[in-house]
Every structure is written in structure tokens, then in C-alpha cells.
Amino acid sequence: MFANLAERLQDTFKKMRGKGRLTEADVNEALREVRLALLEADVNFKVVKNFVARIKERAVGQELLSSLNPAQHVIKIVHDELTTLMGGSNSKINLAPKPPTVIMMVGLNGAGKTTTSAKLANLLRKQGRRPLLVAADVYRPAAIKQLQVLGEQLKIQVFAREEQQDPVAIGRAAVEKAAVGGFDIVIIDTAGRQEVNEELMAELEAMNSYLQPHEILLVVDAMTGQTAVNVAETFNRRLELDGVVLTKLDGDTRGGAALSVRSVTGKPIKFAGVGEKLDALEPFHPDRMAERILGMGDMLTLIEKAQENFDAGQMARMQKKIRSMEFTLDDFLEQISHVKKMGPLEQVLGMIPGLGGLKKLKDIQVDEKELVYVEAIIRSMTPDERQEPERVLNGSRKRRIARGSGTSVQEVNRLLKQFEQTKKMMRQLMDMEKSMKKGGKIPKMPFFN
Amino acid sequence: MGFFNRLKDSLAKTRQGFVEKIDTLVHRRKEIDEDVYEELEEILVQADVGVATAMELVENVRRIVKERRIEDAAGIKPVLKEQIRELLGTGNMTINVYWQSPTVVLVVGVNGVGKTTTIGKMAHLYKMDGKRVLLGAADTFRAAAIDQLEVWAERVNVDLIKHREGSDPAAVAYDSLQAAKARGADLLIIDTAGRLHTKSNLMEELKKIGRVLDRAMPGAPHEVLLVLDATTGQNAVNQAKLFGEAVGVTGIVLTKLDGSAKGGVVLGVKHALNIPVKLIGIGEGIDDLRPFDVEEFVEALFS
Numbered sequence: 001m002f003a004n005l006a007e008r009l010q011d012t013f014k015k016m017r018g019k020g021r022l023t024e025a026d027v028n029e030a031l032r033e034v035r036l037a038l039l040e041a042d043v044n045f046k047v048v049k050n051f052v053a054r055i056k057e058r059a060v061g062q063e064l065l066s067s068l069n070p071a072q073h074v075i076k077i078v079h080d081e082l083t084t085l086m087g088g089s090n091s092k093i094n095l096a097p098k099p100p101t102v103i104m105m106v107g108l109n110g111a112g113k114t115t116t117s118a119k120l121a122n123l124l125r126k127q128g129r130r131p132l133l134v135a136a137d138v139y140r141p142a143a144i145k146q147l148q149v150l151g152e153q154l155k156i157q158v159f160a161r162e163e164q165q166d167p168v169a170i171g172r173a174a175v176e177k178a179a180v181g182g183f184d185i186v187i188i189d190t191a192g193r194q195e196v197n198e199e200l201m202a203e204l205e206a207m208n209s210y211l212q213p214h215e216i217l218l219v220v221d222a223m224t225g226q227t228a229v230n231v232a233e234t235f236n237r238r239l240e241l242d243g244v245v246l247t248k249l250d251g252d253t254r255g256g257a258a259l260s261v262r263s264v265t266g267k268p269i270k271f272a273g274v275g276e277k278l279d280a281l282e283p284f285h286p287d288r289m290a291e292r293i294l295g296m297g298d299m300l301t302l303i304e305k306a307q308e309n310f311d312a313g314q315m316a317r318m319q320k321k322i323r324s325m326e327f328t329l330d331d332f333l334e335q336i337s338h339v340k341k342m343g344p345l346e347q348v349l350g351m352i353p354g355l356g357g358l359k360k361l362k363d364i365q366v367d368e369k370e371l372v373y374v375e376a377i378i379r380s381m382t383p384d385e386r387q388e389p390e391r392v393l394n395g396s397r398k399r400r401i402a403r404g405s406g407t408s409v410q411e412v413n414r415l416l417k418q419f420e421q422t423k424k425m426m427r428q429l430m431d432m433e434k435s436m437k438k439g440g441k442i443p444k445m446p447f448f449n
Numbered sequence: 450m451g452f453f454n455r456l457k458d459s460l461a462k463t464r465q466g467f468v469e470k471i472d473t474l475v476h477r478r479k480e481i482d483e484d485v486y487e488e489l490e491e492i493l494v495q496a497d498v499g500v501a502t503a504m505e506l507v508e509n510v511r512r513i514v515k516e517r518r519i520e521d522a523a524g525i526k527p528v529l530k531e532q533i534r535e536l537l538g539t540g541n542m543t544i545n546v547y548w549q550s551p552t553v554v555l556v557v558g559v560n561g562v563g564k565t566t567t568i569g570k571m572a573h574l575y576k577m578d579g580k581r582v583l584l585g586a587a588d589t590f591r592a593a594a595i596d597q598l599e600v601w602a603e604r605v606n607v608d609l610i611k612h613r614e615g616s617d618p619a620a621v622a623y624d625s626l627q628a629a630k631a632r633g634a635d636l637l638i639i640d641t642a643g644r645l646h647t648k649s650n651l652m653e654e655l656k657k658i659g660r661v662l663d664r665a666m667p668g669a670p671h672e673v674l675l676v677l678d679a680t681t682g683q684n685a686v687n688q689a690k691l692f693g694e695a696v697g698v699t700g701i702v703l704t705k706l707d708g709s710a711k712g713g714v715v716l717g718v719k720h721a722l723n724i725p726v727k728l729i730g731i732g733e734g735i736d737d738l739r740p741f742d743v744e745e746f747v748e749a750l751f752s
Contacts (some may be wrong), residue, residue: 036500042682045495103554110561110678141600142593148612149592221561225497225682227710248560249643275591278562304685381670419680 001440027059030074041254041293044229049265055081079290086259086286087268094242096214097185102175106204106235107219109192112247114143116273117189118150121280124185132183134174137191147189154278167203171211183229196234208239215242220261222249228257229264235263247273257290291344327423329386333378336371373407377415380404389416486511494715499683502720506532530747533732536716538743539727545672551629551637553662553669557655557692559678560643563704566596567676567730568640569601570738575636583634584609585625587618590642600641619661626665646691661697676702677687681711689718700727
């Protein structure tokens with residue numbers, strides 16, 4: 001529906017090329033698109049209103065930078081403002097001067113408190129802490145068991161008192177245990193409710209006043225709609241939150257809730273849950289979130305992932321090869337193994353701006369199993385064949401390769417064709433990068449040319 | 450207290466937020482001008498209806514107001530109500546009962562929307578209705594999901610088919626179906642692990658469950674219910690779309706409707722994909738799952 005704000009803004013501004021200054025009418029038209037994009041991303045209505053008003057103030061009458069066209073200019077302002085609004089990256093936990101540090105996880109049912117508690121414990125342990133998980137959700141059937149199972153998987157101790165129905169008492173006993181048992185972090189998984197109601201708030205307030213946690217983290221589902229504001233407001237008013245954890249960010253939600261929550265509480269979003277595995281909790285990146293809300297993909301994450309998996313020397317060598325069109329099937333094979341290391345292909349593709357829109361992704365549909373065949377086919381070739389397939393390969397060689405890799409000649413042909421296409425695509429990407437460098441000003445938006 | 454009143458009560462917040470705004474809007478102004486429509490759209494958007502759907506609804510209202518020559522702003526509300534009723538009130542809104550037992554219901558959705566709880570309540574609902582219900586614990590992924598469903602099975606007093614945690618969910622589904630046939634169950638409800646609709650491997654797993662069921666009993670599952678959390682925003686449309694592509698969603702269960710959540714996204718889902726709401730969860734109690742009734746829903750929303 002509103003796949004790409006950038007593209008739409010480009011359209012809006014097509015008619016007003018060559019202007020040196022943004023007029024109010026220009027800005028209004030652009031902001032209509034921005035407003036729709038933000039609303040489609042589930043940013044709360046009131047938050048959008050204020051935000052758009054601020055942008056307008058900043059944008060009207062501004063002189064255009066020579067390197068940017070009007071659309072780019074507005075996007076830059078929107079992007080900057082959004083990033084600022086979402087706050088600097090701060091994923092530090094307030095540590096108690098005298099351990100143990102008590103962390104209380106709060107939130108509605110289904111936001112992901114229990115899983116996030118376990119993930120946080122895992123993360124803190126990696127940083128050299130000794131966390132104790134506390135099962136204080138005495139309502140949901142099997143919630144305690146769930147935390148125990150997760151604790152077992154992580155080999156992190158879980159404190160539970162199944163016969164005890166009072167979460168305050170459980171919390172107290174846990175803190176005592178932590179003090180004697182040498183735990184320096186106590187993470188309390190509290191009960192949720194379906195809605196923000198008095199009963200829940202009273203219970204959490206009691207825990208807050210008796211246990212005096214050093215950190216209260218609100219767990220919010222990134223897919224939450226307009227209600228995110230009410231939820232965050234209430235929790236913050238009653239408990240004085242220290243931060244927010246955004247969960248289920250690994251889906252395709254734009255996650256406008258992040259902006260809503262941030263702007264009504266003023267509290268930093270400290271972590272983001274990005275997968276089902278217990279190490280899938282990351283520090284929150286406001287700039288990336290800004291791009292995501294605007295539907296601009298997550299280029300930075302992709303770049304970072306690529307950097308993790310390619311070393312610089314390799315990259316340079318590969319680039320040179322691509323530029324000189326010396327890229328061979330051997331290199332292709334190497335690339336495949338790197339790409340595989342970067343994570344599920346669909347995830348990788350989803351991070352490329354413009355590909356983030358589901359519709360386009362559908363057309364690509366990378367089947368990871370296909371890569372296995374590709375590898376098998378290339379491995380069935382002789383070094384010569386890998387170097388110059390178009391020159392060396394004939395019918396009988398192709399038949400041999402097909403037999404060797406357990407595929408068919410058609411599949412071998414298809415691979416060769418794909419390889420040629422890939423080569424071309426890489427060239428294009430390379431050119432894009434070059435023009436991006438020329439533009440210089442907005443390195444995070446390589447899709448503008 | 451009848452169901453109508455209960456629903457009204459639990460939708461009180463929704464009503465306050467939603468209808469009062471419309472009321473103040475309509476009562477404040479006597480004449481209909483552009484601002485009235487704009488504010489109407491804003492109110493719908495705030496209820497998570499989604500911009501596209503909201504715009505279209507408002508366009509329809511605008512057209513009808515013109516056609517019927519409505520001049521007083523107070524006449525707008527009934528028109529909007531009518532539009533919402535028209536949008537939600539089409540399609541098969543009951544649970545498909547297969548002519549031959551068991552009717553197989555597969556329950557799917559993203560993480561944390563309340564699938565397991567919904568199944569517990571559903572088992573209760575149909576057991577009270579005199580049906581022989583069997584549960585299949587095919588969420589073998591989430592820690593303690595099986596235990597959670599087991600607690601519900603005990604509470605409701607129905608049988609449960611389970612394997613070990615981490616086992617193949619399709620195998621659980623198959624065994625459940627065989628057991629349902631052998632025990633003469635009327636209704637088999639299969640729980641599945643919460644999965645984000647964007648994870649292709651997990652969606653493949655779901656497809657496999659569908660294939661296995663269809664092979665064991667052609668035509669099964671007869672009903673695929675997508676559980677949606679009423680607090681969810683526009684992503685619900687993507688969820689419905691992708692789950693639909695994988696296993697053919699036949700209905701929506703809207704949960705957590707008792708919250709301040711407005712659940713307006715079902716309008717968006719119906720509008721975009723024409724998937725009807727079949728059940729709604731209006732509270733945390735065992736009785737708090739009800740067949741969806743458009744009249745009651747819209748009435749409660751607007752009364």
C-alpha cells in the first residue's frame with residue numbers, strides 16, 4: 001500500500017524541480033505523504049500530528065542543498081528529526097552501587113516478557129554478570145515452567161516458588177537469595193494482563209515499593225497499533241519506567257509503536273528483540289528504526305552483517321574482480337558461502353531498501369535449498385570450467401556436471417544464466433555505490449541517484 | 450446479564466474512546482463541512498482501522514450523505530455505523546462444521562496473541578455446547594506451551610494429544626487426528642507454535658501440517674483460525690495475508706478486545722482480504738470467548 005515513502009516523495013516532487021527554496025505549499029504536499037507513511041506504520045495519531053508540525057516548521061523556507069533534490073531534502077529532515085526524537089542509543093542497564101541490581105520486566109500479555117527476561121539474562125551474563133531469573137508471573141498457566149525451561153537451556157538459575165501466590169514475597173525471597181548466592185543481577189518476570197487495569201498496576205506498584213528495583217523495563221510488542229501510547233503512558237505514570245524493550249522486530253512490522261512509546265514516555269528504548277533464539281536481543285538503534293518506520297529498509301544492519309562476514313581484503317579483491325568483470329564461478333561459490341553466513345537470505349534481502357516491501361520480495365523468493373544445488377553444480381566443474389564457463393562448456397561437459405551434481409542439464413544452464421545475471425547486477429550495484437559517493441551527503445540512502 | 454450487556458461492558462473503553470469522540474464531533478458542529486470528514490477519518494485511524502480503509506469508509510459516508518441529502522451533522526453517525534456493519538457483516542461468520550466428524554480446526558498466529566488461551570476457551574465453549582472436543586498440542590517449540598495447554602485441558606476436562614517438546618508438529622497433528630477419529634470426537638482443535646509470518650521456514654512447517662492433515666482426512670483442516678491480538682496495528686493485514694497464503698485462513702479470532710485496544714484492524718483485514726471475524730475474546734475468564742456477532746459488535750461500539 002504505502003510501500004516506499006522515498007519513491008512517493010520523489011513523485012510528489014517531480015513537478016517542482018529546479019526550485020531553490022522549499023515553499024509552504026511544497027512542504028505541505030510532502031508532509032501529507034509523510035503523515036500517511038507514519039500512520040501506516042502505526043505511529044500514534046497525536047504523535048504524528050506533533051511530529052509533522054515540527055517538520056513543517058523546520059522545512060519551510062529552507063534553502064535547498066545543491067546536492068539534494070527537494071524530496072531528498074524533506075526526507076533528510078524527516079529522518080534526522082525522527083532519529084533525534086527516538087533518542088541517542090543507550091542500552092545501558094542502571095546498575096546498583098551495591099549488588100544485586102534488581103530489574104523488573106513489565107508489560108501486557110503476549111508482549112514477550114518471559115522470553116525477553118531470559119534473553120536479557122543471557123546478554124548480561126555475556127557481559128560477565130551473574131544473573132538470577134525470577135518467576136513472578138503467578139497467573140498465566142505454565143508461565144513459571146516456561147521460564148524454568150528457558151533457564152535450563154541457558155544454564156541460568158531460575159528462582160521460583162510454585163506454592164507462593166504473592167509476587168512481592170517471591171521477589172523478596174529472590175533478592176535475599178541473590179545476596180547470599182553471589183548473584184549480582186536479579187531479573188523479575190512479572191505477570192501481564194490483557195489490558196492496563198487497576199489490579200495489575202496495584203500489584204506492580206506494590207512490587208515496586210517493596211523491592212525498589214533499580215531498573216523497570218517495559219516490554220512492548222513492536223506490532224502494537226495506536227494503543228501503544230495508552231499502555232506506555234499508564235505504565236510510565238504508575239511505575240516511572242527506566243526504559244523500554246521492543247520485541248518481535250524481526251517481523252515485517254514498520255514498528256511505529258517505537259516512536260509512539262518513546263515520545264509519550266521520553267524513556268529510551270534500550271533493547272530490541274529480533275528473533276526467537278535466546279541470543280536475539282540487540283541494543284536498539286534509533287537511526288535504523290527511523291529508516292524502518294519510513295519504509296526505507298535497514299541498510300546499516302545489512303552493511304554491519306556483511307562486515308562481520310567479509311574481511312576487508314576479501315572485499316577489495318572481490319570488488320576489483322567485479323569491476324574488471326573477472327568474477328568467476330569460483331568467486332561466486334565463495335560469495336554464496338558468505339551470504340549464507342549472513343543469515344537467512346530472506347532476512348538479508350528484506351534489509352535492502354526497496355526490497356523491504358513484501359510484494360517485491362515475493363517475486364524473488366530465495367529458496368535456501370537451491371543454494372545447495374548451486375554449490376553442488378559448481379563443485380562438479382573443473383577449474384577451467386569455473387574460470388570461463390561460457391567458453392569451455394559444451395553439451396557433453398554439461399551432462400557430466402549434471403550427473404556429478406545430481407541435477408539436470410537444464411539446471412546447469414539455469415545456473416549459468418543466473419551467474420551471468422548476477423555479474424551484471426553486481427556491476428550495477430557497484431555503479432550505484434560510486435554515484436552515492438559522489439552525492440556524499442546522505443550515505444545511508446543509496447537508492448537515490 | 451446477557452451477552453449483549455457483557456460485550457457492552459467490556460467494550461466500554463472502546464466506546465468511550467471511539468464513540469464519544471464521534472459524538473462530540475457530531476454534536477459540536479451542526480453543519481457538515483470538510484473538517485467533519487477529516488476528523489471522522491482521524492477517529493477511525495486512531496481506532497487502528499488503517500489509513501486506506503478509513504479513507505474509503507469516509508469517502509463512502511461522504512457519498513451517501515450527498516445522495517441522501519443529509520444536512521445535519523448528527524445524521525453522519527448512523528451512516529458510518531451502517532458502513533462498518535456492511536463491511537464486517539458479510540461472509541461466513543460461523544465455525545465450519547464438517548458433515549463428517551471430526552471437524553478439524555487449526556489455530557495459527559504470531560507469537561503472543563493468545564492462541565493457547567483461545568483454544569482453552571474454545572474447547573470450553575464447544576464442550577458446553579455438547580460437542581466432544583479433543584485438543585492437539587502441536588506447539589512443540591515454545592517452552593512450556595504444552596504444559597500451558599495441558600492446564601487448560603484439565604480445567605475444561607477434555608483430552609489432549611501431545612508429544613515431547615521439540616518434536617515434529619505435523620506428527621502431533623497427524624496423531625491428534627487419528628485419535629480424534631478413533632475416539633469419535635466431534636471437534637479437534639490443534640494448537641500451533643506462534644510464528645512470525647515472515648519466517649519462511651516456519652511457514653513451510655505450517656504448510657506441512659496442513660498437507661499432513663489433508664492427507665489423513667481429505668478436506669482437513671476444515672477451519673483455519675488466525676488469532677489476532679486487538680492491540681495489533683496495521684501489521685495484522687500482513688499477518689492475515691501471509692498466513693492465508695500458507696494455510697488458507699478461514700476466519701479471525703480477535704483476542705484481548707477487553708483492553709483499551711479498539712480492534713479496528715479487523716476492518717482493515719476484512720477490507721483488504723475479506724476474511725471474516727468468527728470469534729472474539731472479551732476477557733480473561735474461561736467464558737470470555739464468544740461467536741462474533743456483527744450486530745452486537747457494532748451496536749456495542751456505537752450505543
